[in-house]
Amino acid sequence: MIKLTINGQKIAAEDGMSILDAALAHGIEIPALCHDPDLKPESSCRLCLVEVDGRPWPRVACGTPVRDGMVVETNTPEIREIRRDILQLLLDNHPNDCLTCQKAGECLLQKYAYEYGVTFRTHEGARRGGERARFTDTSSPYILRDESKCILCGKCISTCAELNERSVLSFAGRGFETKVAADRDETLEASTCVSCGRCVAVCPVGALIDRRVREKKIRPWEADRQTIQCKACEYGCEYEVLEKGSERVIRPLSPSEGRPLCLKGRLFVEAEVSSELRTPYKKEETEKGRKFVRTTWIEALELDGILDRIAHTESESDK
Amino acid sequence: MVSHINSEERQKEIAAFERDLERIKDGRGMLMLALHLAQNRFGYVPSDVQRIIADTLKVPLSTVYGVVTFYSRFTLIPRGRCDLSICTGTTCYIQGAEELLKEAEETLGIKDGETSPDGNFSLSTTRCVGACSLAPVVTVNGEVHGRMTVQEMKKLLADLKKQYLSQPESNEDK
Amino acid sequence: MSMTFEKLKEIREETLNRMNLRGFPSDKPNAPYRWSVAICMETSCMSSKSPQIKQRLLDLIVRDGKENEIEVVGTGCFGLCEAGPIVIVRPGDTFYYRLDVEDIDRIYESHLLGGEPVRDLIYPESITDDGYLSYFEIPFMAHQERVALRSSGHIDPEDIREYIALGGYEALYKALVEMTPDDVIDVITESGLRGRGGGGFITGRKWRATQASPGDEKFIICNADEGEPGAFMDRSILEGDPHSVIEAMTIAGYAIGSDQGYVYVRAEYPIAVERLEKAIGQANDLGLLGANIFGTGFSFNLEIRLGAGAFVCGETTALAASIEGRRGMPRSRPPYSADKGLWGKPTMINNVETFANVPYIILNGAEAFKKVGTENSPGTKVLALSGKIKNVGLVEIPMGTTLRQLVEEIGGGIPNGKAFKAVQTGGPSGGCIGPELLDTPIDFDRLAEIGSMMGPGGMIVLDEDVCAVDVARFYMDFIVDESCGKCTPCREGTKRMLEILIDITEGRGDETSIPRLERLARTTELASLCGLGQTAANPILSTLKSFRDEYEAHIKEKRCPAGVCKALTNNLTKDD
Structure with a gap:
C-alpha cells in the first residue's frame, strides 16, 4: 500500500496505480480525454497534467505511478491555466456544432470546455478536416464518422487493436495532418471493419457516432437509459437501451474485461429490445471490394439452421 | 524505378519483391526494412x-499504412525517374534554398512533393543531407550537387530535362 | 575466426609498419613508401569529386609503376569541409584544397615525382614566408583537440586493420579480459562523460541503470538518426571511423549484459551506412563481433536499422518504436528505456559521438579524459560549424571553448565583411545566441543557462542579412513538419505558433501576436509529451530575447530590418 496526498487529502493506493486512478478511487476527478480504464494510457491529450511535489514541471496523472509520500495538486491555478490552453487548442480545431451534434450532453470536450470556460475558436488558422461539421464517412449502416470532430485521442485505435484480428484502425500521416484511418485509409465499408462498435463506444467526442441511434434522433440526456447484457454468447457484452417516447434503440457500451463486442451480438440485442426491426446489413466481398448488403434477420442472427431444425422437429412431432 | 512499366514486368518485380520479403520475414521488427525494399524497388x-x-x-x-504515411x-x-530533392536544412535555407525550389517548381511545373504526370520528374525537399559545407545543396537520384546558385540550378534543370525527356523510359528501369 | 590478444598485436604491428608516413612511428619502421596521399572520402568531399581524384591518382601510379613508392588512402573527415575536396600529402601534411580532378596530375608530377609542392593549389592560409604549415597547424585547427575524431583523417575507415593499428579493439580486450562489467561502468561514470546527443545525461548512470535492470535480454542502441538540420557530426564519425562505435557498443554490451546491439542510422546517409556495414562485416570476420569474443565467452551481435525521415525518432522511445516497425511516436515515461525499452526489454541508448569517446576512456582512463574540458562537462565536443562563416566544417574542441573562439578564430569570422548576428545552437530545440553572449563557454550547463542548449552540436552562424523572425519561422516550420502529432500541445500549438510567425513576416502581425506566441510557447513547453514539443518554442523565445526589436519592426512598422521578408520589401530599409 502506498500513502500519498492529493489536494491535501491523505489517501492510500495500490503500488503501480496511476495518480489518475488513485485519485478517481477517492472521488477526485482529473479531466482526461484519452484515458480509458480498459486501455493502456497514451498520455496524449495532456489534459490530466497535475503538479507533483510542488515542482514547476507538471506530470500526466494517467502515466505517472503513485509513490509513497507523493504530494499531488490537481487543481492549482497554473494547472487550470494549462488545461484551458490545451482545451483552447482543441477547440481552435473543432467545428462549432454542439447544437446539432449527436454527442452533445455526453461529449467530454463539451463538458471540460464548460467547466473551464473555454469557447470556440479564438485563433483563425488551418483546420484539420474542414471548417464545418459533416459526416466524412457514411459508408457504414452502423457507424458514422466525422473527422472534423476528431481530437486524435487514439482510443478508437487502441480498443480496435485489443482484438488482434481486428486492428482495423491506425493513425496515419504525421503532425498537424495526423488522422485516424481504416486499413489503407479506406471507408469503413471498404475496410476490414467488422462493425462491432468498440470505437464508437470509447470515442469521447462526436467523431464516431452510432448511426442507428442518430437516425432516431435520441440524445442520451433526454432518454431513459438502461444497461443490458447480450445473450448471444457467454461473453455477455453490455449494451445500453435508450428509450424516448415510443422509440427504443440500443448502442454498444465500452467493452471491459476482455469482452469483444460484435455485430451479431448487436443485432441480437436490437432484435430483442429495439422498438423497430430495421434492415440488417452484412459485409460481403464482391468484385468491387467489400460492400454492405441487405440481409435477413434470420441470416444475420445465423438462425437458419436452428429454425430448420425446430420446424423439422415440430413437424415430426405433429405427425 | 518501375512505376511506368507494363503489367508483365510488374508481375516480375512483385515476384522478386516477394522473394526479398521471404528472406527477412522471420526477423524481428522487419516492417521498416520491408518498406525500404518496396520504396527502393517500386519508387x-x-x-x-x-x-x-x-x-x-x-x-x-x-x-503498414500508418507506418508508410x-x-x-x-x-x-x-x-x-529523375528524383530531384532540394535540401531545406537551416544552412541551405539561409544560403538560398527557397530560390532553388522556386526555380525547380517553375521549370518542372510541379510542386514540392509532386511527380510529373509523365513520371519523369519528382520534386521534394529534404531536411539536411549533412553536406552543409556545400550549402545550398540539391540531390539528383541521391547524388549531391553542392554550392548551387539559381544560375547553376537553371543549367542543371536544363541538362536533366534534356537527359530525361529524350530518353525512352525503359532505359532507366532497373 | 577467433581473436586473441597476440593476433591483435600482430595485426597492429604489421599494419603500423606501413603507416609510418602518417605520423605514427613504429618500432620496426618499414617504410616502403616515399609519399602517403590522404584523400578525404566523406560525403561533402565526395560530392566534390574526391573519388574521381583518387581514381585518377591511382591510374597515374599504376601507369608509372609507382605502387611501392606512393600510398593512396581514402580517409574520413579532416574537418575543413569548406576547402574540399581535401588532399593531404605526407610527410609534411601539405594541405591541398578545392582541387579539380585534373589538378592531381600536377601534384603527382611536381610534388610526388619531383618533390616540389604545387604552391598555387595549397591552402593559402597554410603558406608562410619560409614554407608551408602542416594541415594541423592552420588557424582552423587551433584550439582543436581530437578525441572522438582521433582516427578520422588518419586511417582508411574501410580497413579494420588500420583501426587496429592505432590501438583499435584494445579497449575491448582490456574491458573483456581485465575488467569486470562494474569496472567498466565505474570508469565511464568516473570520466564524467555526458551524452553527446544533446541531453547531456551522465553516460555512466545510464549504463548503470540498464545493468541494474533485471532481464535476461537487453539491448544496446546507437542513435545515429542525426536529424537536426545543420548537423553532420555523427555522419562524419561513422564515415571516418566506424569501428570506434562498433568497439564501444560491444564494450557497453559487456558492461550492461547485452548481446545484441542496433545502430539506428538515417537512410539519408548512404555512405555512412555502407561503411558501417563493411565495418561490421570485417569485425565479424576477425571475431571482434559475434560469438565468444577474445575467448571470454562474451558474445555480441550488431545490426543496422534504417530510419526513414522522421526527426522525432531521435527521441529514445520513438526510436525504439521505429526499430520495432511502428510509427515513431514517443511514449510517456516511466517506464524508462533502462527498464522497458526496445520490445519491452532493458535498453541503453547512446549517440554516436558518446560511443566514439568510450574506447579512448577505457584505454586511457577517466583522468586522461577529464584533462580537457570543464569540470561539469569534461572532454571535447564535436561541432558542425556552418552558415555564414568562413571556415565551414567539422571541429572538435575542448568543452569550455568560448563561442567567440569558435566563430572568430576557428571559424575565421564572417565572410564578405558582414557583421555577426547570432549563432544558432541546438537546432530546432535550441536557440539563437546574440553577440552579447559570444563569450559564453561551450558546455552543457552554460549554454542551457543562456536559454539555448548544446544539442547534438550543429552550430549555424547567422550574419546581418538573416532575419531573426524568419529564422524562428523556419524552425517552427521544421517542427510542424516533424511533430509526430500524438500530443495536443505540440500538434496544435506549434501549428498556431507557425501561423502567427507567418502573419508577422507577411505584415499581418498585430499587438496580440507576441503575447499569443509567448503564451503558446509556455503551454507547449510545459505540457508536451516529449523533448521535441517541450523545446519547440526555444527558437522563438531566444530570438524574442535577443531580437525583440526586430519582431516589433515587423509588427508595428511592417518592416523587415534585414530585408528578408518579401511581403515587407516595400518598407525595406536596411538597418545597420
Whole structure:
C-alpha cells in the first residue's frame, strides 16, 4: 500500500496505480480525454497534467505511478491555466456544432470546455478536416464518422487493436495532418471493419457516432437509459437501451474485461429490445471490394439452421 | 524505378519483391526494412504491395499504412525517374534554398512533393543531407550537387530535362 | 575466426609498419613508401569529386609503376569541409584544397615525382614566408583537440586493420579480459562523460541503470538518426571511423549484459551506412563481433536499422518504436528505456559521438579524459560549424571553448565583411545566441543557462542579412513538419505558433501576436509529451530575447530590418 496526498487529502493506493486512478478511487476527478480504464494510457491529450511535489514541471496523472509520500495538486491555478490552453487548442480545431451534434450532453470536450470556460475558436488558422461539421464517412449502416470532430485521442485505435484480428484502425500521416484511418485509409465499408462498435463506444467526442441511434434522433440526456447484457454468447457484452417516447434503440457500451463486442451480438440485442426491426446489413466481398448488403434477420442472427431444425422437429412431432 | 512499366514486368518485380520479403520475414521488427525494399524497388509503396507486406510479415494492414504515411521517405505516389530533392536544412535555407525550389517548381511545373504526370520528374525537399559545407545543396537520384546558385540550378534543370525527356523510359528501369 | 590478444598485436604491428608516413612511428619502421596521399572520402568531399581524384591518382601510379613508392588512402573527415575536396600529402601534411580532378596530375608530377609542392593549389592560409604549415597547424585547427575524431583523417575507415593499428579493439580486450562489467561502468561514470546527443545525461548512470535492470535480454542502441538540420557530426564519425562505435557498443554490451546491439542510422546517409556495414562485416570476420569474443565467452551481435525521415525518432522511445516497425511516436515515461525499452526489454541508448569517446576512456582512463574540458562537462565536443562563416566544417574542441573562439578564430569570422548576428545552437530545440553572449563557454550547463542548449552540436552562424523572425519561422516550420502529432500541445500549438510567425513576416502581425506566441510557447513547453514539443518554442523565445526589436519592426512598422521578408520589401530599409 502506498500513502500519498492529493489536494491535501491523505489517501492510500495500490503500488503501480496511476495518480489518475488513485485519485478517481477517492472521488477526485482529473479531466482526461484519452484515458480509458480498459486501455493502456497514451498520455496524449495532456489534459490530466497535475503538479507533483510542488515542482514547476507538471506530470500526466494517467502515466505517472503513485509513490509513497507523493504530494499531488490537481487543481492549482497554473494547472487550470494549462488545461484551458490545451482545451483552447482543441477547440481552435473543432467545428462549432454542439447544437446539432449527436454527442452533445455526453461529449467530454463539451463538458471540460464548460467547466473551464473555454469557447470556440479564438485563433483563425488551418483546420484539420474542414471548417464545418459533416459526416466524412457514411459508408457504414452502423457507424458514422466525422473527422472534423476528431481530437486524435487514439482510443478508437487502441480498443480496435485489443482484438488482434481486428486492428482495423491506425493513425496515419504525421503532425498537424495526423488522422485516424481504416486499413489503407479506406471507408469503413471498404475496410476490414467488422462493425462491432468498440470505437464508437470509447470515442469521447462526436467523431464516431452510432448511426442507428442518430437516425432516431435520441440524445442520451433526454432518454431513459438502461444497461443490458447480450445473450448471444457467454461473453455477455453490455449494451445500453435508450428509450424516448415510443422509440427504443440500443448502442454498444465500452467493452471491459476482455469482452469483444460484435455485430451479431448487436443485432441480437436490437432484435430483442429495439422498438423497430430495421434492415440488417452484412459485409460481403464482391468484385468491387467489400460492400454492405441487405440481409435477413434470420441470416444475420445465423438462425437458419436452428429454425430448420425446430420446424423439422415440430413437424415430426405433429405427425 | 518501375512505376511506368507494363503489367508483365510488374508481375516480375512483385515476384522478386516477394522473394526479398521471404528472406527477412522471420526477423524481428522487419516492417521498416520491408518498406525500404518496396520504396527502393517500386519508387513508392504501392497499395497492393502494402497488402503483401501485411500478409507476409503478419502485421495489420492499418499498421503498414500508418507506418508508410508517418515516415517522409516512404511515398504513396511514384517518384519520378529523375528524383530531384532540394535540401531545406537551416544552412541551405539561409544560403538560398527557397530560390532553388522556386526555380525547380517553375521549370518542372510541379510542386514540392509532386511527380510529373509523365513520371519523369519528382520534386521534394529534404531536411539536411549533412553536406552543409556545400550549402545550398540539391540531390539528383541521391547524388549531391553542392554550392548551387539559381544560375547553376537553371543549367542543371536544363541538362536533366534534356537527359530525361529524350530518353525512352525503359532505359532507366532497373 | 577467433581473436586473441597476440593476433591483435600482430595485426597492429604489421599494419603500423606501413603507416609510418602518417605520423605514427613504429618500432620496426618499414617504410616502403616515399609519399602517403590522404584523400578525404566523406560525403561533402565526395560530392566534390574526391573519388574521381583518387581514381585518377591511382591510374597515374599504376601507369608509372609507382605502387611501392606512393600510398593512396581514402580517409574520413579532416574537418575543413569548406576547402574540399581535401588532399593531404605526407610527410609534411601539405594541405591541398578545392582541387579539380585534373589538378592531381600536377601534384603527382611536381610534388610526388619531383618533390616540389604545387604552391598555387595549397591552402593559402597554410603558406608562410619560409614554407608551408602542416594541415594541423592552420588557424582552423587551433584550439582543436581530437578525441572522438582521433582516427578520422588518419586511417582508411574501410580497413579494420588500420583501426587496429592505432590501438583499435584494445579497449575491448582490456574491458573483456581485465575488467569486470562494474569496472567498466565505474570508469565511464568516473570520466564524467555526458551524452553527446544533446541531453547531456551522465553516460555512466545510464549504463548503470540498464545493468541494474533485471532481464535476461537487453539491448544496446546507437542513435545515429542525426536529424537536426545543420548537423553532420555523427555522419562524419561513422564515415571516418566506424569501428570506434562498433568497439564501444560491444564494450557497453559487456558492461550492461547485452548481446545484441542496433545502430539506428538515417537512410539519408548512404555512405555512412555502407561503411558501417563493411565495418561490421570485417569485425565479424576477425571475431571482434559475434560469438565468444577474445575467448571470454562474451558474445555480441550488431545490426543496422534504417530510419526513414522522421526527426522525432531521435527521441529514445520513438526510436525504439521505429526499430520495432511502428510509427515513431514517443511514449510517456516511466517506464524508462533502462527498464522497458526496445520490445519491452532493458535498453541503453547512446549517440554516436558518446560511443566514439568510450574506447579512448577505457584505454586511457577517466583522468586522461577529464584533462580537457570543464569540470561539469569534461572532454571535447564535436561541432558542425556552418552558415555564414568562413571556415565551414567539422571541429572538435575542448568543452569550455568560448563561442567567440569558435566563430572568430576557428571559424575565421564572417565572410564578405558582414557583421555577426547570432549563432544558432541546438537546432530546432535550441536557440539563437546574440553577440552579447559570444563569450559564453561551450558546455552543457552554460549554454542551457543562456536559454539555448548544446544539442547534438550543429552550430549555424547567422550574419546581418538573416532575419531573426524568419529564422524562428523556419524552425517552427521544421517542427510542424516533424511533430509526430500524438500530443495536443505540440500538434496544435506549434501549428498556431507557425501561423502567427507567418502573419508577422507577411505584415499581418498585430499587438496580440507576441503575447499569443509567448503564451503558446509556455503551454507547449510545459505540457508536451516529449523533448521535441517541450523545446519547440526555444527558437522563438531566444530570438524574442535577443531580437525583440526586430519582431516589433515587423509588427508595428511592417518592416523587415534585414530585408528578408518579401511581403515587407516595400518598407525595406536596411538597418545597420
